[in-house]
Amino acid sequence: MKLRRSMLFLPGANAAMLSTAFVYKPDSIMFDLEDAVSLREKDSARILVFNALQLPVYREIETVVRINPLNTPFGLPDLEAAVRAGVDVVRLPKTDGAEDVELLEREVERIERACGREVGSTRLMAAIESASGVINALAIAKASPRLIGIALAGFDYVMDMQTERGDGTELFYARCAVLHAARAAKIDAFDVVWSDLNDEAGFLKEVDLIKRLGFNGKSLINPRQIELLHNAYAPTEEEVEYAGRVVAAAAEGERKGLGVVSLNGKMIDGPVIDHARRVLQRAEASGTRK
Amino acid sequence: MTDELDFYAVDPATSARERRDIRALLGRCGLDYEEHIQVFVVCRDAGRLVACAGLESNIVKCCAIDPDLRGGSLSLTLLSEVVHLAYERGHSHLFLYTRPENVSFFQGCGFYALAEVPGYVTLMENTPVGIRSYCDRLRALRPQGLRADARIGGIVINANPFTLGHQYLVRLAAAQCDWLHLFVVSEDVSFVSYRDRFALVEEGVRGIERLSLHHGSQYMVSRATFPDYFFKEKGVVGDCCTAIDLLLFRNHIAPALGITHRFVGTEPFCETTRKYNADMKFWLQGAGSTAPAVTVIEEARTRSGGTPISASEVRRLLRSRDLDRIRALVPAPTFELLREKYLSKILPFAPDPLGHGGEPDAPARRAVAAGI
Amino acid sequence: MKIVKEALAGTLESSDLLVKVSPGSGTGLEVVVSSEVMQQFGHQIDHVVRDTLARLGVTAGLVVVEDKGALDCAIRARVQTAVMRGAEAQTIDWSALS
Missing domain, CATH: 3.20.20.60 (Phosphoenolpyruvate-binding domains)
Structure with missing residues (x-):
């Protein structure tokens, strides 16, 4: 990406x-x-x-x-x-x-x-x-x-x-x-x-x-x-924080070999994870929004 | 990223608005508008005209930058644009006049000083090898076997047209010298074309020994060497306009050929020529240069029926179609050519074409009028 | 390539250079370099110019360079352009340029 x-x-x-x-x-x-x-x-x-x-x-x-x-x-x-x-x-x-x-x-x-x-x-x-x-x-x-x-x-x-x-x-x-x-x-x-x-x-x-x-x-x-x-x-701090948790949950799901990823009891699917990755990428490039 | 300034070329004859804005900018910069400029490069900043540079053939003129925008890179872009424009128009060898204090700026733009009248004006060209390679070519034409203290003469004539007076001057000078170098002004702005002038001179000096006939050049009585446009203080014009030409001759051309004497005919009719001859003594012999002095020898003109012979008199007679009197003033080949080719070019009722050549050109006309 | 007419490339702006080429009067190749950074880089500029000319097969003519602190890649580009224009080249041999 x-x-x-x-x-x-x-x-x-x-x-x-x-x-x-x-x-x-x-x-x-x-x-x-x-x-x-x-x-x-x-x-x-x-x-x-x-x-x-x-x-x-x-x-x-x-x-x-x-x-x-x-x-x-x-x-x-x-x-x-x-x-x-x-x-x-x-x-x-x-x-x-x-x-x-x-x-x-x-x-x-x-x-x-x-x-x-x-x-x-x-x-x-x-x-x-x-x-x-x-x-x-x-x-x-x-x-x-x-x-x-x-x-x-x-x-x-x-x-x-x-x-x-x-x-x-x-x-x-x-x-x-x-x-x-x-x-x-x-x-x-x-x-x-x-x-x-x-x-x-x-x-x-x-x-x-x-x-x-x-x-x-x-x-x-x-x-x-x-x-x-x-x-x-650039994303806000809250967006970065949430995206971090989404990506971590996805990684966890992958590690456990689960077909479904959930965060706080809610199911999160592919597009949400992709979006979270883009948020983190932007944050890495330019930090959070000032 | 963008280039924010807008540069473009303008024909001043076709746009009153551009002409007006250029005139205003030049005025703010203490410069006169030059009527003979064929094209300008102008720069506009948000519509406002902030810089211009003009071309009269291969001479860069009327360079001006709004005082508010000086000190930046605009001047370098302006010079780049005008040099490109000149190339597009077929002129790669460029000249410009500037005040001596601006010489270092133009040196940074690829121009090299040719001659300077201290405190007034410097002539520059856009090549580091121009005058040098020209002088190298002249040096190669030096006759062999002359003594170190030989008396070597130089004459520059326009020969518009070649008369018995020119012939007399050349013979007289040749008789007094160990060698004589004769130059024909090559700027093609005279009534008689350069090709014809040169051919008539060649024919007319045949048989004179110890003589080299040379084509003229940009460095000698050309548009480039007569800067009578430059100063607002018109008094200065008269002094400087001959000085550059004469300094080039003394500092570069004469040393290349070892010329020790320059010969010139007196001109009893014309105040301009008397002035030119006086200037010649000042700049060729005086302390204005560290190059060896060139002694100026003025020879009285030969006469026909009591009247001194001059090319301007021949042109006057041609205008009144007085062929019989012309016959007594010019060699036979000149007479034949005038009768066959040039008589028909004089139209009744038309403005006088004789003083003018092809295109209007004040500096060269002035030189030509001076009878050289 | 053979330079058959006078040609110009580049500008006098900072970080650029103006290159003038002409067939020249003699038989050989004459390169005249003038630069704002002549003392430190004059030799290097001269080298880049001559190397670029050699790759283009230019062996005769006059090349005048007015440098304003350009990078080597700009020097090469302006010399190449001036030569192409002066040689009236219709096509470009890109392998001679890199």
């Missing part, structure tokens, strides 16, 4: 950010070759990310590369660079249907074979940015065993829906659809970026919402948001 609360976006052409971003310790770092890179620097960003991924520090953190769509001239060269450099996850933008993921998977496998990388070791995630993508979310989420998650990208989506970002009402259906698809496919779900860096209260309110909905985490554009997000996802 990999913890993926925070995914920090880095513009792929920026040498300084690529050289220092690991110090912020997000759960995943995403090197962006798509929207954050101007047309002039598509080639240089690709080569810079390829080299940065070889840094030993990036072996200790989950790395993601957002490539350009495969129907642009940049998509395939981006994919070559990412897979050959040993990236953990390739993020595909503008995923409208399962066939986009299937095409990506075929290309990834071809490159893995060509460069001698273990076939299947490159994981994928798909970003959904359109009405079609939301409608096809389940098919997308189940399109490849390589998928670790799907993400909603708000900016393009609201454009496609002929609306604009507001209090979250405009994203409500899409969030729920993406989340359900991810859960049905047993993969992670990631929420949109919060772009107003000065509105911390707004950010925290949105984080509270998506956490309650059930998202694993969020894409971030500012390292300042990492700690805020991790703290919001």
Whole structure:
């Protein structure tokens, strides 16, 4: 169970950010070759990310590369660079249907074979940015065993829906659809970026919402948001205490070879135990909520 | 993480709003707006214009950063952007003028000092090997077997067009020297194209012994070496605009070829040229440089029918289509070329094309007007 | 690779570098490095630049590096990009880059 609360976006052409971003310790770092890179620097960003991924520090953190769509001239060269450099996850933008993921998977496998990388070791995630993508979310989420998650990208989506970002009402259906698809496919779900860096209260309110909905985490554009997000996802002391007892009871049940686990006379089943384990994992990563 | 500042390129001719904001920023920084800049890189911070840098061909001009935002990394990003923009536009060899106190900043941006008028201005280029490899190439062209105390002459002419006056000056100088280096200004902004000017000079000096004919360069009477835009105090402009060009000649070009004397014709009509000749004596012979002095020899112009011959007079006659009088002032090949190719370029009622070349260019025009 | 035109890569921002390549006037390879940390790291930067050029098979041209304290991986990336641009390379041989 990999913890993926925070995914920090880095513009792929920026040498300084690529050289220092690991110090912020997000759960995943995403090197962006798509929207954050101007047309002039598509080639240089690709080569810079390829080299940065070889840094030993990036072996200790989950790395993601957002490539350009495969129907642009940049998509395939981006994919070559990412897979050959040993990236953990390739993020595909503008995923409208399962066939986009299937095409990506075929290309990834071809490159893995060509460069001698273990076939299947490159994981994928798909970003959904359109009405079609939301409608096809389940098919997308189940399109490849390589998928670790799907993400909603708000900016393009609201454009496609002929609306604009507001209090979250405009994203409500899409969030729920993406989340359900991810859960049905047993993969992670990631929420949109919060772009107003000065509105911390707004950010925290949105984080509270998506956490309650059930998202694993969020894409971030500012390292300042990492700690805020991790703290919001951190459990309370009571939650940790209860989860500890659940997990201990489960272990006890397992030790005794019991088919049924009970705590204080009540039966606890699988999903409750899984939830308790996630609570403890978050507490271990960031302590209890402050 | 994001780059929060927004950089983009602007054609000042097409956007009144950008032009107005650039002008305001330059004003806050004590700089004049330059009309000849073809493109600016600008930086906006939340909509507010906070930095700009312009390009006039390969010359970086009007670099300004809002006083509130100085001291950070903005200046380095600005310079990166303008250098990229210049490359995109086909200019990789860049020049810029700055006040001497800013030289160290631009050195940190990949620029190297070429010549300085202390207290006023420094010319820089964006390569560590530019002037050095140019001088290496010149050095390789030194004639062999000259005595150590040989008298080696240098002449720089624009030859727009080549006249009997130029021919006379070259012959006179060659007769006084052990060797003569003749340069043709290569900046292509004159009425007669560089290709034609060079060909006419080549033809016109054929047979003169102990003479090397050279193509001009960016380092000699070019847009880059005449910075008459730089200072607000217009009085300074006149002094500095020739100084950089002359210091480059004295400090780099003359030593590379061992030039000891520079020859120049007097210009009886033109105040600018008298000034230029006086400047030449000051900067080539005076104490403004530690490089060996280059002696300036002014030769009176040859005359035709009592009037001194000058290229500007030839252009004036061409404008009035007075071919008969031109014939007496220029060698035959120049005359043929003017009649066959350039006469037709003078349109009745059109603005005077003669002083101008292709694109508008004040500094080079000024140099050309000076008759060099 | 053969550098056939002038090209540029990188920036002057902190932790980055600007690399300029050109075909050069002579026959050999000339590398000029200038850095904010020239005294401590000048030799190492020069080594990384030359090593990167050698892996790309660049044997002629002028390479000018203006370093702003970049990591080796950024130095390699900018040199590689400038060479690709200067060689007008349409495809990338990734094995020469790692």
